[in-house]
Amino acid sequence: AQKVTQAQTEISVVEKEDVTLDCVYETRDTTYYLFWYKQPPSGELVFLIRRNSFDEQNEISGRYSWNFQKSTSSFNFTITASQVVDSAVYFCALSEAQGGGADGLTFGKGTHLIIQP
Amino acid sequence: NAGVTQTPKFQVLKTGQSMTLQCAQDMNHEYMSWYRQDPGMGLRLIHYSVGAGITDQGEVPNGYNVSRSTTEDFPLRLLSAAPSQTSVYFCASSPSGNTYNEQFFGPGTRLTVL
Numbered sequence: 507a508q509k510v511t512q513a514q515t516e517i518s519v520v521e522k523e524d525v526t527l528d529c530v531y532e533t534r535d536t537t538y539y540l541f542w543y544k545q546p547p548s549g550e551l552v553f554l555i556r557r558n559s560f561d562e563q564n565e566i567s568g569r570y571s572w573n574f575q576k577s578t579s580s581f582n583f584t585i586t587a588s589q590v591v592d593s594a595v596y597f598c599a600l601s602e603a604q605g606g607g608a609d610g611l612t613f614g615k616g617t618h619l620i621i622q623p
Numbered sequence: 624n625a626g627v628t629q630t631p632k633f634q635v636l637k638t639g640q641s642m643t644l645q646c647a648q649d650m651n652h653e654y655m656s657w658y659r660q661d662p663g664m665g666l667r668l669i670h671y672s673v674g675a676g677i678t679d680q681g682e683v684p685n686g687y688n689v690s691r692s693t694t695e696d697f698p699l700r701l702l703s704a705a706p707s708q709t710s711v712y713f714c715a716s717s718p719s720g721n722t723y724n725e726q727f728f729g730p731g732t733r734l735t736v737l
Contacts, residue, residue: 515663539723551713551728558723597665601722610656610668610681611722 508533510600512614519588520622527583527617529598535559537603540574540581541611545595554596557581585619593621624649627729629714635735636704644699644732646714652727654717655697659683659710660731666713672697673720704736 509532519525531540542554555565557574565572569586585592595618599611630645648655656671658681668681672691686708688700697716701708711733715726 510665541725543728549711550730553725553727556725599666603723608654608671608673608679608721610658610671611666611726613658613665613667615663615665 508535508538508600508602508612510598510612510614512596512598512617514617515615516618516620518620518622521590522587524584524586525588525619527585527596527598527619529581529583529614531579531581531598531600533579533600533602535602535604539601539603541599541601542572542581542583543597543599545597545616547594551597554583588619588621590621590623592619594619626650627714627716627727629712629729629732631732632730633733635737636701637737638705640704641700641702642704644701644712644714644734646697646699646729647695648697648714648716648727649695650716650718650727651694652716652718653694653720654722655691656681656715656722656726657687657689657697657699658713658715659708660713661710669699669712701734704734706736708734709736710734 511530538559540557544552571584573582595616597616598614627648653674657669658666670689672678714729
């Protein structure tokens with residue numbers, strides 16, 4: 507069965523520091539999709555990125571970057587020069603191709619990121 | 624487009640009461656799903672639907688019913704509310720018939736069962 511582990515329950519850093527959120531996944535499928543979502547204090551879920559299992563290229567979007575390594579089953583998320591607005595709960599999630607991908611996303615338990623001014 | 628809408632935003636029930644959480648999307652998405660979010664648990668799938676007339680159970684379906692009579696609507700029914708169903712409920716939709724792509728989430732319904 508698939509599983510997503512976000513071992514960091516809470517991280518607190520001072521503004522402008524770089525911070526990395528870890529995500530480790532387990533799956534028997536060779537085709538799968540990984541996601542990161544942000545949940546700010548207002549409660550909505552905001553999509554950040556999607557990555558399929560065949561694309562190990564790292565991605566950078568502004569201050570955000572993602573490092574996908576199949577060898578270690580990890581999909582880590584780094585925020586460079588953090589800002590107070592980055593304070594949120596961040597979820598990593600997995601969708602397997604087995605079953606046609608219909609049976610939902612498997613979410614990690616989330617990492618609560620606190621950026622102190 | 625309004626995207627995914629959920630009503631109500633907040634609800635308080637007494638044990639044993641029933642209610643329906645509404646979810647609607649105006650993006651013509653085939654795939655819709657319901658998740659519950661509990662502190663320290665992430666989101667867990669309750670039920671999902673790959674199209675009108677088709678529903679299936681997720682990880683935590685007990686105590687909940689769903690139906691999908693139209694592409695737009697996917698209501699979640701609590702037949703006899705229990706304190707263990709106190710949670711935040713999110714509805715989501717996706718343009719493909721699966722979860723390979725971005726899921727569009729509604730704003731959530733915060734439910735308290737006393």
